[in-house]
Amino acid sequence: MTNQPPPVVLPEGYVDFFRDLENWQNQELIKLKQVYQPPRQDIGKALDGNKRALLQQVNPGIDAGSLRDTYMRFLAWLQNARPAVSAEIARLLKQAETFDFQEIAAAFTRGNDVYFEGLAEQTGVTNELLFFTIDHALRPYLRIFALPYEEELPNADSLPWDFPANCPVCGAKSHFCRLTFDEGHRLMFCDRCFSEWWIRYIFCPYCGHDRPGDIGFITIENDKSPFKVYVCEKCKGYLKTYDERDGAPSTDLYIANVETIYLDMLAQEKGYTNHDE
Ligand SMILES: [Zn+2]
Ligand SMILES: [Zn+2]
Numbered sequence: 001m002t003n004q005p006p007p008v009v010l011p012e013g014y015v016d017f018f019r020d021l022e023n024w025q026n027q028e029l030i031k032l033k034q035v036y037q038p039p040r041q042d043i044g045k046a047l048d049g050n051k052r053a054l055l056q057q058v059n060p061g062i063d064a065g066s067l068r069d070t071y072m073r074f075l076a077w078l079q080n081a082r083p084a085v086s087a088e089i090a091r092l093l094k095q096a097e098t099f100d101f102q103e104i105a106a107a108f109t110r111g112n113d114v115y116f117e118g119l120a121e122q123t124g125v126t127n128e129l130l131f132f133t134i135d136h137a138l139r140p141y142l143r144i145f146a147l148p149y150e151e152e153l154p155n156a157d158s159l160p161w162d163f164p165a166n167c168p169v170c171g172a173k174s175h176f177c178r179l180t181f182d183e184g185h186r187l188m189f190c191d192r193c194f195s196e197w198w199i200r201y202i203f204c205p206y207c208g209h210d211r212p213g214d215i216g217f218i219t220i221e222n223d224k225s226p227f228k229v230y231v232c233e234k235c236k237g238y239l240k241t242y243d244e245r246d247g248a249p250s251t252d253l254y255i256a257n258v259e260t261i262y263l264d265m266l267a268q269e270k271g272y273t274n275h276d277e
């Protein structure tokens with residue numbers, strides 16, 4: 001980590017919340033591995049010439065009853081972890097037993113936002129909160145779904161879609177990558193399913209631009225930390241990066257992404273975007 005405090009102070013408990021959330025997901029993942037064994041797909045074939053991620057093309061085989069149990073456990077955890085929203089969580093806890101979890105898993109994997117807007121309205125909580133709870137309850141399943149492809153994800157260059165920042169396994173947009181210690185390979189990281197996939201060193205994952213003079217990074221004054229922000233002058237995109245090349249130890253990229261919100265703010269102040277709007 002840095003020798004100096006980051007230029008932006010995060011609200012107290014912010015990083016701890018995400019650390020606890022990741023711990024909860026790790027524990028769920030260990031439990032669910034016993035009961036959730038998704039059928040292995042031929043990912044190379046599925047992605048060949050197709051603009052959709054693997055998860056958007058296949059049935060991930062998530063059992064509705066199992067997902068309901070996970071979801072109820074997640075709500076109970078969240079109620080404790082975020083007292084500020086406990087009234088909304090209580091509303092969800094009361095109604096969640098009647099949710100159609102088969103439909104929820106299908107709507108999530110297909111990216112059907114309208115379904116969740118309807119469910120949020122029906123339940124009387126904000127769309128953001130409802131989606132947050134569904135998303136995070138599903139993540140342990142998605143991480144299990146992604147495991148078999150860890151070693152065989154294609155290079156972003158060979159992916160057919162226009163935005164190599166999207167995860168080839170689950171389709172979520174990534175805003176984080178790392179440069180590996182051994183050979184300085186660049187790997188995109190998906191914080192939803194924890195997949196990593198290669199992209200070229202001089203290459204913008206948002207627009208595909210690769211002219212060396214247009215891909216640079218923001219210099220952070222006096223900052224010797226391994227965190228860097230790569231920027232593309234063509235689309236004004238930025239990408240946070242953890243650089244292991246100078247011997248920085250491997251780190252939890254999920255937490256690293258949360259901890260470095262000051263870099264998002266810095267990049268956005270300078271007129272760059274992570275294309276997330
Ligand atoms: Zn993913
Ligand atoms: Zn770009």
